[in-house]
Amino acid sequence: MPSPTTRTPDDTPAGGALRAQLATLTTETFRPELADVDLLPTLEIARLMNAEDSLVAAAVAERLPLIAAAVDGIAERMARGGRLVYAGAGTAGRLGVLDASECPPTFNTAPGQVVGLIAGGPAAMSSAAEGAEDSRELAAADLDALRLTPDDAVVGISASGRTPYAVGAVAHARKQYGALTVGLSCNAGSALAAAADHGIEVVVGPEFLTGSTRLKSGTAQKLVLNMISTITMIRLGKTYGNLMVDVRASNEKLHARSHRIVSLATGADDATVERALGAAGGEVKNAILIILSDVDAPTADRLLTTADGHLREALAAAG
Structure with a gap:
């Protein structure tokens, strides 16, 4: 136990400010009507979760013009030899890495053409490194290692829209390299959207489990990332109609x-x-x-x- 004079991070003024900030986020909102969900039959819990998930596609649909504009910008740069780079922490970072890792077998993208960066590095894919999300400097260093150019596009991913790693990545890519930037979040008025050339805020509402943004927010992010990579590859000629004609027969x-x-x-x-x-x-x-x-x-x-x-x-x- 900490001594009476020891201050844990949450005891600091910054910790108090962060708690106050999180309390304003839609994704962190407590839902009293679900306070007794653990007492319900399993089938009823499943029905409730399924009903929540059904709201996600509609929330994404409201942002389709913004998504299309971002895709056109990304495709234009990639056609000139640029790269698509995802940057996020925790669940958001894992979703970016997942989408990037699926591009080579699906579209025969070149090594390094689509990159997924996660705060804390590859080990954070399987072991939580949540503390790394607080470092804008780490994001800048990860991008510097890629030697970005103005033809690259960086997509910052953060359900809250405030994660320092994601916001820092977008701000650094835009200011230092003149790269195209996209901010994907699930809260309105986010710092991430404000920092990016293209702000995409898919507001899915409070989560089924308070603050568990791997749920509706994660689903929304996956849907948008599917669109970004897939439609970009369509624009780059990697499909013929709806056929994956750039697939490589490696097995x-x-x-x-x-x-x-x-x-x-x-x-x-x-x-x-x-x-x-x-x-x-x-x-x-x-x-x-x-x-x-x-x-x-x-x-x-x-x-x-x-x-x-x-x-x-x-x-x-x-x-």
């Missing part, structure tokens, strides 16, 4: 998926698809172009290079 399952994608895009028989994939070195876009335009592999590669990887443009150029 048996993905080879089967590649075969199916080429088949769906071309209507060709299995033997033709396999020959095209073999000639294209497993590259789905190239195989589709070989079949639909009746060109050889080197020509398909040249057409796609000229079209910056956009399959529709390459098909049009092939006539």
